[in-house]
Amino acid sequence: MPFGEAIRLALRMLWSQKMKSGFSLVGVFIGVTFLIAVVSIVEGMNRYMTERFAGTFFGVNTFHLRRFPAFSEDVPAETWRLWRRRPRITEDDARAVEAGLTVPVTTAWQSTASATVQYRGRIARDIEITGATETYFEIKNYRIERGRSFTAQEVRAAAPVIVVGNELARRLFDDRDPLGREIKIRDNLYRVIGVVEAQGNLFGISLDKFAVAPATAPVKKFTNPPGLVDAVLIRAASVPEMRLAMEQTEAIMRSRRNLRPNQDNNFALETSEGILDVWGKINRILLAALPGLVSISLVVGGIVIMNIMLMAVAERTREIGIRKALGARRRDIMRQFLVESATLAVVGALIGIATGVLLAQTIASTTPLPASVAPWSILVGVLLGGGVGIAAGLYPASRAARLDPVDAMRHE
Amino acid sequence: MTETLIIRVQGLTREYRLGSETIRALRGVDLTLRHNEYVAIMGPSGSGKSTLMNVLGCLDTPTAGEYWLSGVEVSRMNDDALARVRNREIGFVFQTFNLLPRATALHNVELPLIYGGVSAGERRRRASHALARVGLQDRMHHRPSELSGGQRQRVAIARALVNEPSILLADEPTGNLDSTTSAEIMAVFEHLHGQGQTIIVVTHEADIAARARRVVTLRDGLVHSDQLQAAA
Ligand SMILES: Nc1ncnc2c1ncn2[C@@H]1O[C@H](COP(=O)(O)OP(=O)(O)OP(=O)(O)O)[C@@H](O)[C@H]1O
């Protein structure tokens, strides 16, 4: 029997027994729904991490010089104790690195602390206040939506000006123009000169609740003790140049700190790659748990389909006898039932794909998790469905194929 | 004359094992059939008529003995080869029609062609032609439940004929039909015989057997008598 015909026959069969088919689809349906939804979310996070986080949040071709890594996982307590004893990074370190690098780079330094921001009666708590040099915006890829960022001159002059994040601006000023307004942070007034374009959120945490003032401005009083900085940000023009700049920075810092060759670095050079590595691990854990979940429901789905197919074979014993009497070979009967169970499972998979996509979109729009449907997961869903269907159909189909035509036709 | 022999059966036995008991349904049947013969098989219930028909129709394999169909020994064929013989050489008509209930008359008649690998267009053409031959050209899209018993049996005959088999086997084809309808079906058989079809019909009824040119009587799994008779 031609293949198209077999599928048509199978679909007609499924349609004529909707209830039973619906029931038998559940396992495959759930498995594939899971697959699509989880993969979509992981994929969405991936996109987010590589495109937005690595690019914008961290900066392209950028590395940070810090006391210890800002992004790290599973750090043993012992390591932590060592890290905390390290000397801090100073403005002098930043200047020395900037002066010593032969690679063309852009350098900035920053110190950050959390503080409450006030504007007339309005209060915004837990806002990240950063004191930085003027190049900070360029390195972070912060586009200024309104107004401007501060200048080198303003940094030198310690001007009390400030650039605010999108959400902070909204909280303090609603729809009013933020530019020129004076906000208060820890008893000092700052004039708002710019608003940074919205950065969105990460795991539900807004990336727009911040303000950046010149490092020399009064913010320095609470972000860090005098002369110390959280990080030096160094941006090169390309990855090789960044690597070279990192080597040079390492050498400069080691010599400034008089480290002997056998001593480890007592500072950290961090790139977005390092963070993406951490993400990659989380990613792999999520994806590693997925096959378990999916295969449990697929196995259950397969068993259900097998039972349904055994019932179908029993019910249609007479039909099988008739077909054999008319010249159907074993493989014809085998194929008929395999196509039927594969069709059953693929239909389940297709419904699962539709539901999974819908679920992913619902999650993306109602929770902070991003989602992006991966085309490969749809293909895998269909193939898994078909595979489960064929595997589950093998035994019932071979039973059908081996039926004796005379006995089968006598069957009621 | 061997070239016109369609069936040659020698020492055919068929035993059924039921636990420790062995039922010998056929105990050494010899039979030959030439092209365009019209044979009625009679005999009391349990004499082995259906068993013989199933073996002749390649639905069942003999326990021992030889069965040659159109010069080929089928008693030693494997499953797939037998399926091919059933498909190409044999048209089988059953007492209970054995139509697929969910399929239309046309689709039922197309089934042997599907397994014969005939293309869709050709299938349709040949199936409608076969239905027309049994007078059902205007019932092609009816399902069995929408047809009378006689019409169902005619669909089954069309299906048996659609592959132009060398032999048409019918096991009590009128067993489930009233006498008027039976007469119609037997008229169809006679017409087909007139067109050169070789036919074997199993029947209990003497008036139906009377229409055949030859009557073979079975008794206890053996050929009891084999007589030629004039056309009725
Ligand atoms: N599958 C089977 N298993 C066991 N015994 C069987 C089987 N089929 C037939 N028989 C036995 O073989 C013998 C011949 O049966 P068969 O059906 O050929 O008779 P029949 O001549 O067609 O009878 P009827 O006129 O009632 O149809 C009977 O004794 C029957 O019980």
Ligand SMILES: [Mg+2]
């Ligand atoms: Mg019988």
